[in-house]
Amino acid sequence: MKNRTSVLIIGGLVILALIGLVGSFTSNPAGFIQKIAIMALIGFAIFFLVRKFSNSGPQKKEQRAFLKAARQSKKRLQHKSGDSNTKSSLGPISPLKKNKTKRKSPAHLTVIEGKKGKKKNRASL
Known part of the structure; x- marks a missing residue:
């Protein structure tokens, strides 16, 4: 019933x-279309603002980390493949390149110390 x-x-x-x-469209078609267009623009603006500010969560951070890792991997592969060709063709390396120190991003991993040497007491048959 409900x-x-x-x-x-x-x-x-x-x-x-x-x-x-239908009544609004028949009485003033140009005004009706204008109102619909304005409502659509406002709706799109609100949609994009909400989408921009709501996606600052972990997905976006993970995406940035993935892109950074992909760039580093690509650079490493290019460095390895171009290493044999560039040394022979370029000659000595300029002093500016030698003095540059490359900073690595810190690996956010920790070693968990545990009871590695202790064996489990299992019942034998």
């Missing part, structure tokens, strides 16, 4: 909205 009343109420609201839209 489902039937809610369907009737929602159906009535939809019918009234359609009647209002």
Whole structure:
């Protein structure tokens, strides 16, 4: 019984909205199209603002970390493949390149000390 009343109420609201839209369109078509365009632009603006500020969670950080790792891997592969070709063709390395120190990003890994030497007491058959 409750489902039937809610369907009737929602159906009535939809019918009234359609009647209002048709009436507005027939009385002033240019104004109707302008209002629809303005509502669509405002909707898109709100959508993009919400999307921009809500995606600052872990997915975005993981994506940045993945892209950084991919760049480092690509650079390492290019360095290995181009290492034999560049040394023979370029000759001595300039002093500016020797003095540059390469900073590595810290690995956020820790070693967990545990009871590695202790064996489990298992029942033997």
